[in-house]
Amino acid sequence: ETGVTQTPRHLVMGMTNKKSLKCEQHLGHNAMYWYKQSAKKPLELMFVYNFKEQTENNSVPSRFSPECPNSSHLFLHLHTLQPEDSALYLCASSSGQGVEKLFFGSGTQLSVL
Amino acid sequence: TQLLEQSPQFLSIQEGENLTVYCNSSSVFSSLQWYRQEPGEGPVLLVTVVTGGEVKKLKRLTFQFGDARKDSSLHITAAQPGDTGLYLCAGERGSTLGRLYFGRGTQLTVWP
Numbered sequence: 001e002t003g004v005t006q007t008p009r010h011l012v013m014g015m016t017n018k019k020s021l022k023c024e025q026h027l028g029h030n031a032m033y034w035y036k037q038s039a040k041k042p043l044e045l046m047f048v049y050n051f052k053e054q055t056e057n058n059s060v061p062s063r064f065s066p067e068c069p070n071s072s073h074l075f076l077h078l079h080t081l082q083p084e085d086s087a088l089y090l091c092a093s094s095s096g097q098g099v100e101k102l103f104f105g106s107g108t109q110l111s112v113l
Numbered sequence: 114t115q116l117l118e119q120s121p122q123f124l125s126i127q128e129g130e131n132l133t134v135y136c137n138s139s140s141v142f143s144s145l146q147w148y149r150q151e152p153g154e155g156p157v158l159l160v161t162v163v164t165g166g167e168v169k170k171l172k173r174l175t176f177q178f179g180d181a182r183k184d185s186s187l188h189i190t191a192a193q194p195g196d197t198g199l200y201l202c203a204g205e206r207g208s209t210l211g212r213l214y215f216g217r218g219t220q221l222t223v224w225p
Contacts, residue, residue, distance in 0.1 A: 006155075040217070045213070090156075099163060102158065104148075104156050104157070107154070109153075
């Protein structure tokens, strides 16, 4: 098992669909993150969870809804997305203590038609 | 406004050449990290520097944190095709969890 696993790897959805991205970490970390990576833009932090509690919502539209049932699992529920939401969505985890060191999953490449 | 500016944006070199990638800011960071990302994968942490003037070496890669903790550089000696990838710098400010600011990255291609 790799440290941080994301599924699915690729997702194509219409603007009226509802889908969910899943992330699981096997590193015993307490903090989990969602990042968005678009072409020609730096990595954008979306949400932070620490010990299952959301500690950061970086002004993300409500069509993105995160869920963190426990410290090992993180979901991103998607509904009524726009074509400009097409991007690579990366999950990461960290110990939540000391200097932040992020361990990333391979990402979900999302295309919204 | 981009907090961390990376240069160059693209770099294409031949195997065996040396190169330097820069990460600059007008802000002070408590730590700075370098990641490498390959196509279809997430970024992988290479190194973390926390002390002004610190130099760390990872085989053929040398990382330096500026004395004022506002900038950093990554130097690769005798580049190899396996070094190809997107190099990202990320700076941490303060103690708020998740407050890592990423640069746009330098896309390095090393040709055999």
